[in-house]
Amino acid sequence: MSAAVPDRHGLGIDRPVRRRTLLLATVSGLVVAGLGARSAEAATDDELAYANFGLAAAYLAADYYAHALEADKLGADARRTLRSGRAASRSQARALSDLITGAGDTPAASEDFAFEWPAKAFDTAAATRATGLDVLRPTLGAYQSAVAAVSESSYRVLYASLVASLGQQVGALVGSVGERVETFPPALDLERASDALEGYLG
């Protein structure tokens, strides 16, 4: 992998890396979707708690990407990355929704949330990236905890897939910031991850 250098649109991801990111994000989204339907019945309350949180976070991430695309501050090349992120988020939402349904519960719909974005969240390229990291990193932190907490192996694979997908998305945004930022945030318990997103979830 070559070092990330700012491209002409300022996203800071070189083209080979970006193509690979796009491909992997899409693939991990599909893997997540397949696992969700297969492993639903083995869910415990604790394991489902991560799924319920993750579902809301996936809807939030999809909304973030939609706003970022609409604001269009990251440049034309970044639109592909943003669209890929939005597709991965939707894929994750479907997988988690299937998992919750399979466990006999009613999953939340995106319409159940009134997402709230700070006034200047998408005003500039830097603000757009910072907002994305603010949303994606706590979710990634929670999934890292989930991998360690769940006992059922298929669930562990599911949450590991989500870690991979979120890691790619965070990596794309971190690379675009052009600063040395820790790509993988520390694992967060559900309470702290929930607190971190509460302002956005409404």
Add this chain to the structure above:
Amino acid sequence: MRQARHRVLALGLALVVAALAATDAGARSTATPPLTIYAAASLTEVFKALDPVQNYSFAGSNALETQIRNGAPADIFASAAPLNTQRLFKVGMVDKPVTFTANRLALIVPKSNPAGIKSIYDLRSKPVKLVVAGPAVPVGGYTLTVLKKMGLSGVLSKVVSRESDVKAVTGKVALGQADAGFVYVTDARPVSDQVTVVKIPAWAQPRVRYEIAVVSKSPNKTAAQAWINALLSAKGQTALKNAGFLPVPKTST
């Protein structure tokens, strides 16, 4: 001269009597009897403020459903959960229900907060006397949903009392008879000087929808439908919003 004066006086009296009779008849024709409205306990304040002249019976929606099923003379049924109205609709006891508002759950603790609860997760780690509504009561069912979504069903072992409606839960916490209780956010408002609200995360919120319907055997169906229409109007929806209720998401209508 005197005869003419008598005729004028008689005519005047006749006019006054006629006017009084007309006024009385008018009053009788426009005055409608108050409606009997069976409504979820959480609607107590907002319904009374919106229209104080009707006859209300506030209780847990499950109890009201049972009463209507047993022939209680209600004109309107407003439930805190679609389940109760839909069950009556399926057996033809109410007309088609409509969703008219939404709500959220909150954890409330007494102002003194003897258990030191600052987060819903504290219920897991601290010794608390928890009060909830019974599982058949809508708010009781919603409480179970919240706890399950958050992986906190284990805290149900700390329940010291299961109440018949949300006002009973609110009252026990407000009076300091329990350390914490699950209620609707709208129930915390009237006792905000006695309780502190601990927010439940948006991702763990249940889908709380209120439905309303005209009772099929109501002798006042036209007036009952007009009352529901008024509730669905901008004025009615504003009153609900001002009381802390939420608008109905588009997918629920």
